[in-house]
Amino acid sequence: MGEVAVEQQLRRRGQLATILRALRIIGWGVRVTPGTFALAVVGSVVFGVATAGMAWAVGWVTEHHVTPAVTAGEVDGSRLAIIFGAIAAVVAATTVGVLGRRIFGAMVMYGIAADYRRRVTRQYLRLPLTWHHRHPSGQLLSNANADVEATWFVFMPLPMALGVLVMLAFGLVQMALVDPVMMLVGLTCFPLLMIANGVYQRRMTPLATTAQQLRAEVSEVAHESLEAALVVKSMGAEERETRRFAEVTGRLRQANIAVGRTRGTFDPVIEAIPQLATLVVLAAGTARVGSGAMTPAEVVQVAYLIAVLAFPVRAFGWVLGELPRTVVAYERVERVLQESGHTTHGPRRLDGRGPVELALEGVSFRYESAERTDLAERDEDEVAASVGVPDRPLAVDGVDLRIAPGRTVALVGPTGSGKSTLAAITTRLLETTAGTVRYDGVDLTELAAGEVSRAAALVPQGTFLFDDTVRGNITLGEQIDDDAVERALRLAQAWDFVDRLPHGLDTEVGERGASLSGGQRQRLALARAVVREPRLLVLDDATSAVDPSVELAILHGLQERSGGSTVLLVAYRLSTIALADEVVHLEGGRVVDRGTHAELLGRDASYAHLVTAYARQAEERAERAEASA
Template identity: 35%
Template sequence: MDPLDAYDGTHPLRTVAHLYRPQRARLVGAAVVFAIKHSPVWLIPALTATVIDIVVQHRPLSELWLIAAVMAVVVLQNYPLSLLYIRTLSRAVRSVETTLRMALTRRLQELSIGYHRRTSAGVLQTKIVRDVENVVEASRTTFDSGMAAITTLAGALVLTGLKVPEFLPIFALTVPLAAWLVMAMRKRMAARNAQFRGEVESMSARVSEMAHLIPITRAHALEDREINRMDTTLGRVREAGLRLDLVNGRFGTIAWVILQLLSVACLVGAAWVAWTGTFDVTAGDVVMLSTYFVTLTGSVTQLMTLAPIIAKGLESIRSMGEVLEEYDVEENAGKPTLDHVDGTVEFHDVTFTYDDAAGPGETAAPAVDHLDLVARPGETVALVGSSGSGKSTVLNIVIGFLQPQHGRVTVDGHDMSAIDLRSYRKFLAVVPQESVLFEGSIRDNVTYGSDDLDDDAVRAALVDANAWDFVEEMGGLDAVIGQRGGRLSGGQRQRLAIARALVRDPRVLVLDEATSALDNTSERLVQQALGRLMHGRTTFVVAHRLTTIQGADRIVVMEYGRVVEVGTHADLVAAGGTYARMHGASL
């Protein structure tokens, strides 16, 4: 079952029921096993009452030994059945946990780059880790406590009905009382849980941002600033947590006081009935009734203290709905696929405007405004212009991360909005300004997405990327590069990224400021590697240093989302326009 088909964030209880539907057999089995293994809780008081009556009434000792044997069997069965219950319930709960995390992971891969641009990675991490764990904890605890209360209540009511039916109305009073208390506090607990969840997500985003900025923070002696910002965030989490704890504590205390008063009343009432002889109640019955009511009130109290845990779990269901029900997805299913790409990319009167680019009441200016551009197979097209001129937006449209609101983009004549972009991207490679590497070996990073490559192909790509020398020094293909390539310099990371692009053998190549953060020596090595990578491939280049794009087939100069000049380096310098001024300023 796909959780997306049954997910409804506005009805979290219904969603939980749908999630556990495939686990019905396991849940029923766990319930049966629990009822048997939990039987000592409601059988022992009845057996204890019999023992007391045997002593008080001086009945034969053989009855005592028989009751003792029954007690031993009832207690000993708890151990093997408890293990069976835990195994059965755990399989059901952990299966739902895995299903939810996989659904969130799958959805994150489907959501548009625009969504990821708007949403903090720390917030998404919280949903996958903390929110799913909340649902698991609420499910397990609710099942444990719910089954304990139900089996205890059923056993106590049945045995009380058989021995002292006059006390059944008192026992039955506790259930509607508990329901009333839960309903009275439910809305307030839900509101406090929502506030606390929001503050925790903000904290997660802040922690992620702080960790990412540590090199900048330390380099500019801004540690105190970051500490103060974190202190403010943690203060909000603390206050929201305190408000939540007070609501939960008030609820638990009220429930405990009321049920304990009822327990005292039951004990006194049973003793009075036995003393006055009003009903046929023995001393053993008094002990049994008192024990049952204490056990029952304890179970009901436990049920009511579940309310905060359940509220927390339901709020987490709503939180996950912010991802699972997000509509901003990249639709690829059912669209035709490409099994070959030559590399002709054409922009036909393309306009794109970011939804969040303007303030309230303002109209955003287009990031790309009526762009017409053609890149033929094997050509290199360089995009230059000031910050905000639309260069990166063009690259994101080429990759398919953004879809134009007006006009269309075609690849070999196929409208990109009408094809499965995943099939197109198999023929695409991207080398960004900051290469994205993960903790693992050099082989793992270079062959990412191309796992069928042998070592010879990987080694050849590293040689072409001017990376083999430092790879050999590190110990070869199995050398570990550290988290995010922490053991490598900037130039080395870029050369690994180029090697990764080379092994893909792309037809369309996107280079986004691939050399802007490098020193002269590293830039020279990377430029040599890029030259090999770009040969024979349709390439879109954004470069800060104009010296790196002078050999481009065409240079496109952009301002405010529009093309103002197009030509070769020599033509544009000779024209004496915007590019010539930029080139002169860079000398």
């Protein structure tokens, strides 16, 4: 067997596999909504019978009313009423069928799509943060929107294709009853239509598949560019992003042009075949009328049926054209739904109130390939060191740490030392590669769903605010009274500026809090965590954008808060570090030393060099300024 023959055989097998896969998907959809789908098919059947019945009505009207009227040279009112009444009745039935088919077909399609979108978005919520790090937001949006829609769009033409089978059978019976010879003449167009549709599908399948994949790529690039609007504007990267977006949209344009060119080539052919068949039927019918084998009305009826019955074949072509998109989109969605990396939970719940005891025992963590973290923008080096490297080092390596209830502990270390990773691990946003994290002696993996988020709160440096009111951003939809919101805002040193806003707590802050400064956004994020009275509060450099005096007031307020919290903070400022009960010095993902700030200054040279760097730089600048003066 030659290479060309082998390639053709493989292509045919691939097309058959696509069709079988699509039929299984369609079968699942029918089982989900059997009643509504059946009503859509019934509507299509009514449409098909009425459409084929139009040929009979036209033939009957022509034979019993039009031809006698032409012969008599006049037409009376009653005859006109019969003609219009017969045609109007068929048109009314056709309209009812079209409405039923489209309404119930749309209910099936959009109903299943809505259910699938809910399944996809719920899966997004169940999947761990590490999975989200590996998948761009644009891709996730494409999965939940474009891919879900493409998967189930086939249910729009499908009821029509099934219903018009009745039209095909009804029409063939009519032609056989009128004149079997003319039926055979007319049926010559159907093999031609099927061949044309087969060629069309072979050409269209790879083109439609490519176009669907490129739609997802466009969504990913567009979302990323919009999310990075601040970086793009500030770095003058508009032209680069424009070129990047133009490149991927250009590929999509070419793919869509290829789809349109193929469709534009085959549509006229598919349209022309039944028209040519109608001309052949009229020519043959004229001869049979001359021989007395048929009447003119019967020729009109057969010719009309030939034109009408080409529609079912085209309807199946539309369905076949959707099958590749259905399969490609379904597989993209299923890859999300079949992900098994869910966060596991146990049955246990935390007892007691007040600050928790936090314990880390032999905790290690390694980032997987293509993972990235946005927990702290400054720790990009930390991620770069562990992504895309064959033997990636541990971002956190064998950390043992125990924090007594109510204590404030500062994590200090250079960029890439694992501080932000450790902060995320303590709130179970990242799962440990090895080791155990415990609250009050209970392993986090044994806690019931929601227990960790009820007990602990993380405030990252990269603050996110919703396009909502101040109150909405603090409560996040929970039933929290305004007095509690005000207390949290006062503790976060945010009440003064919130009270001065145009509508106070009801002021809209804009997308990502665009109407507020960086420090104001950080304070709102802190209030959002504090209002829930967490037993463990993790601050990942969460006050870096506020004035030092404000930061000190916030930290003093946290220490004095009734009930209190165990506080773990990632800190850089010397004033912040000095407030901690204990300092943990990290380097290379490991604990180098721990103790009070004063103790570490006296015995840990690298720690002293790190925390006094800012002070040394300030002194050097002052000396240079004095010398130049």
